[in-house]
Amino acid sequence: MFDMLLHDPSLAVLGAVFLAALSGVPGLLLRPGESGQKLASLCAVAASALALPALISLLFAGTTSRYLLNWGLPFGPTELSFDPLSLLFLIPIFLVFPLGSLYALGYWPHLKHPSTGPALTFFYGLLSASMALVVLAHSGPLLLMAWEVMALSGFFLLLPEHESAEVRGAATVYLVASHVGVAGLFVLFSELRVTTGSFLFPETGSLALTGTAATVVFLAALIGFGSKAGLMPLHIWLPAAHANAPSHVSALLSGVMLKMGIYGLLRVLSFFGERPLWWGALILALGLVSALLGIAIAAVQKDLKRLLAYSSIENLGLVAAGIGMALIGQTTGNPRLAYLGLAGALFHLLNHSLFKPLLFFCAGSVLHATGTRELDLMGGLGKRLPVTALLSLLGAVAICGLPPFNGFASEFLLYLGFLGEARAPQPYLALGVPALALVGGIAAVSFVKLFGITYLGAPRSEAAAHGHEAPAFMLVPMAVLGGLCLVGGLCPGLFLALVQPVLSTVVPQAAGFAGLPFNLLWFAGAGSAVLALALGLFWLLRRRQVTSGTASGPTWGCGYLAPTSRMEYTGSSFGLLFGSFSSGLVRTRVNAPAPVGLLPGAARAGYLPEETLLERIILPVLGLVGIAFRYLRRVQHGEVHLYIIYIFVTLLVLMLWVR
Structure with missing residues (x-):
């Protein structure tokens, strides 16, 4: 058996997928308790131990293996494909899934949640396995089946706290948006079936569609997969879903599931040998708009997890911008631009799979300690959750694209592409530089706000004053991700080595570009110097504090003799100036009840930031669609013989149309 795995590591990957799918079954069969959850975590870790070495060895080997399955369905045979593109996207799945499963032992234990814990654990494993099957599927029907299992698993993972109307609404919007995206995928695979005569995917670069057929395939893929990736304006499901899901579920949704949309888009693009210039320009524009609007909306949020959700839109926008840049480089015959765009996009995709789950895990630790997601009710948690605060700081520095962490390395490639290759015939690429700079600046504002308001200052609520550090089961996965973020920043060559075999799958010109425009040793040296300087300053300040002694007291309040935590910055006041720029x-929706009577009683005013695009345009349009569908419900009158007539008429029309 061991010899078979060494001879064909893809069998180990298939075994890991099967193990992930069944990991939650013991929790359903055993009596409520920790044993089923611990068995699920053990299966998750075992699946990761099987898959990750096999994936890395297959990637470095650069080979492709396929398994043909004659499953007896009318769609013809199907295939499972282990090519570099599939292998790269499997790595985040088998990295975040076991860490999230371990994290859940402390965050959502079955003993405290006997009614929801077993089902949550089961669908967590099923979601991971279905995402792996989406990546491995090499035919339209198999991908759609795995996609549907992925969508339904995500829906049930959103519902553990189903007694909340907000949670039910988020899950419903997620499910509707998922199936709207699936409609685009049906169009995509139907058009491919008509063109190629098979539901199997075309070989890389073999599809020679032009004109309307190519445009239909591209736009259907962009809508179907772009909605899953959260590209604006197809992002309507993302903020509420990620904010209301359990934190380890949010980490899997944001860190991995969003990448399924990017995978699908890259897979479809790989079918084409030549692509029109406007394809790359459109993806680039959508990516930059999503990045800019996503982080601008994130900056004014007062909900910790909703802020992180909108920042996911920003990061996936950067990935899409890199893909668009690579397509433009291929079309204009610029291999350097193609390499910087695609390598930067895939590198940033891997990086986002590390620092975003880390930040959601840290948010879960804060929620676990305080019971709230409201930034205005936090403060002073750095003293009470020191390890979480440190790891949250690492994640914040990484996501802001600052050295010496991994976010800086991947965004540096995108900067080089926009700035270094902005020449004829594509000088407009220079516009991406101020856009990236603005995105980075707003991201810094957002995460200074997140870290400062959450962990610094004095507690602004009783829950924050009595917060406690997370258990080891939660801290260890966070520490692993934090360490990988540092490794990716100091040694970006390790991550780029994983990306390199994938380049020829999408843009062959990028793979042919020899050498980076900078020395990787420079990254290691400069990053190590920055890290050493920060540690040295910390040591000196700490030593000075110990030797000279310190006195503690309240923050100076401009001479006010009784300062309180209400005088501190809150998440809302900190972002007030920027909120005025992005009005x-x-x-802001303000809920302030009017005073009643001569002596009105105590009242509480509340406010909620709302996205204008979503609340004023997208949701009203969907409301009109819902009104239109109400008229269609009149045909649902329960008369079986009339339903039979509907079916007969539909079949007759289809037969006449085909003839």
Whole structure:
């Protein structure tokens, strides 16, 4: 058996997928308790131990293996494909899934949640396995089946706290948006079936479609997969879903499931040998708009997890911008631009799979300690959750694209592409530089706000004053991700080595570009110097504090003798100035009851930032669609013989149309 795995590591990957799918079954069969959850975590870790070495060895080997399955269905045979593109996207799945499963032992234990814990654990494993099957599927029907299992698993993972109307609404919007995206995928695979005569995917670069057929395939893929990736304006499901899901579920949704949309888009693009210039320009524009609007809306959020959700839109926008840049480089015959765009996009995709689950895990630790997601009710948690605060700081520095962490390395490639290759015939690429700079600046504002308001200052609520550190089961996965973020920043060559075999799958010109425009040793040296300087300053300040002694007291309040935590910055006041600049994107809904009577009683005012695009345009349009569908419900009158007539008429029309 061991010899078979060494001879064909893809069998180990298949075994890991099967193990992940069944990991939650013991929790359903055993009596409520920790044993089923611990067995699920053990299966998750075992699946990761099987898959990750096999995936890395297959990637470095650069080979492709396929398994043909004659499953007896009318769609013809199907295939499972282990090519570099599939292998790369499997790595985040088998990295985040076991860490999230371990994290759940402390965050959502079955003993405290006997009614929801077993089902949550089961669908967590099923979601991971279905995502792996989406990546491995090499035919339209198999991908759609795995996609549907992925969508339904995600829906049930959103519902553990189903007694909340907000949670039910988020899950419903997620499910509707998922199936709207699936409609685009049906169009995509139907058009491919008509063109190629088979539901199997075309070989890389073999599809020679032009004109309307190519445009239909591209736009259907962009809508179907772009909605899953959260590209604006197809992002309507993302903020509420990620904010209301359990934190380890949010980490899997944001860190991995969003990447399924990017995978699908890259897979479809790989079918084409030549692509029109406007394809790359459109993806680039959508990516930059998503990045800019996503982080601008994130900056004014007062919900910790909703802020992280909108920042996922920003990061996936950067990935899409890199893909668009690579397509433009291929079309204009610029291999350097193609390499910087695609390598930067895939590198940033791997990086986002590390620092975003880390930040959601840290948010879960804060929620576990305080019971709230409201930034305005936090403060002072750095003293009470020191390890979580440190790891949250690492994640914040990484996601802001600052050295010496991995976010800086991948965004540096995108900067080089926009700035270094902005020449004829594509000088407009230079516009990406101020856009990236603005995105980075707003991201810094957002995460200074997140870290400062959450962990610094004095507690602004009783829950924050009595917060406690997370258990080891939660801290260890966070530490692993934090360490990998540092490794990716100091040694970016390790991550680029994983990306290199994938380049020829999508843009062959990028794979032919020899050498980076900078020395990787420079990254290691400069990053190590920055890290050593930060540690040295910390040591000196700490030593000075110990030797000279310190006195503690309240923060100076401009001479006020009784300062309180209400005088500190809150998440809302910190972002007030920036919120005034982005008032066209976000509006504040204020709920302040009017005073009643001569002596009105105590009242509480509340406010909520709302996205203008979503609340003023997208949701009203969907409301009109819902009104139109109400008229269609009149045909649902329960008369079986009339339903039979509907079916007969539909079949007759289809037969006449085919003839």
